[in-house]
Amino acid sequence: MGLQRPVEPFHRPYAGPEPPAPGRRPRRLIAVLAAAVALAAAVVATVLVVSGGRGQEAAPRRTPGGPSQPPAARPPGSPGSQGKVIGALPAPCGTVAAATVERAVPKAARRQSANSTLTTCTYSSTGSAFRWLRVEAHLYAPGDTATPVQDAEGYYDAQWAQAHDAPLVRTVTLERRDGLGDEAYRWFKTDEGQPTVVGQVTARVRNAVFTVSYSEQAPRRGPADARERACLDTATAAAREVLAALSHS
Template identity: 90%
Template sequence: MGLQRPVEPFHRPYAGPEPPAPGRRPRRLIAVLAAAAAVAVAVVAAVLVMSGGREQEAAPRRTPGGSAQPPAVRPSGSPGPREKVINALPAPCGTVAAGTVERAVPEATRRQSANSTLTTCTYSSTGSAFRWLRVEARLYAPGDTATPVQDAEGYYDAQWAQAHDAPLVRTVTLERRGGIGDEAYRWFKTDEGQPTVVGQVTARVRNVVLTVAYSEQAPRKGPADARERACLDTATAVARDVLTALSHS
């Protein structure tokens, strides 16, 4: 029996742990990142375009001759270039022609009242036949409000609404009428407290609202409506005189 060869120890060389294999990114995450990048690029481009457009709008316009003009700036509520406002009212009893007054109220006495924004003139008959004429003008001055025309429109609309529910009168006709100022309506009514009839015209011209009321005794015989046309024609003639006077103020 021979000698056994001694067993030699086996030395295994040391090797560090292998790094794990890199994981794969999901395709969905890659798509989301790409879409976000595209959106960011689009937003930046839009901002640049908008800022460039504002700079172009702010730049002064040039006439065909090449000279620069600043852009037109119109304050909010101010009248347009063709909408000339009225700055002051004429004298209270100076708006109706003498001949018109004589035909409406012969040999009349008059009484007037005025301030910077409201004028009234009242003509009363002195004879046996009752006749009465009142002219009122209300101004919305551009020095008192930034929207004089709009304020006058609001007052006119309020008067139109009140005419539909007026107490102590019986409305015979109430209708809008063109060709008198910028807008107007005519109103024929009877006074339930007195035997009188009234023809009234309310009109607006730019920033002024005028009201003309002509009254006379109701017919003793026959319906009061018989005087409708005559009373309204008288009030309309007076209103046209007032509009003419306002056009020169």
């Protein structure tokens, strides 16, 4: 027997490992993920719709004695946003006719003060310390500010807000009033420190804001509310004359 030929080793060509077959996601998991995405999109859409709707709602109206709320937005082109501004205030005691003063406060003593942006005039009864008529006017002059009407609007809004939180008074009525300038409100109140009732009108005409207050002694018999109409009518009559004087300034 001859020598056996050694067995040559078999050389297999090298090939890299084959990638594993991609696993299949369970159909149930895919369905859950799709539902979650759809739910998130629906929530976002709902929030956008609600937010947009709220931005167009009118500001709620304040009620006497309730919490202060932002003033209602003025629509573009509303009275007061256009027109000629007032250049100067009339004489402090020159806005209400003598006959009107005599009916409100007979034989009144007069006291006044004035500068370029604020005037006050007070008519006091010589027979009663509780009876008086006061006129106060604020002017936002175009020479002092680039936005006189907007500044007057801001001051008016501040007065309206403060009326809801006034200390030492009891508010009987507090309401907006149409037909007096660009915007106005009337306020009837009783003074908790004095036996008086006060009817007050605050109004804005373009870049000026004025307040007329009429005070008299509270009735000794019966509720103080009984003088509401008379006091507010007196203050409103004087306010109309102030408005006419300012409109011609």
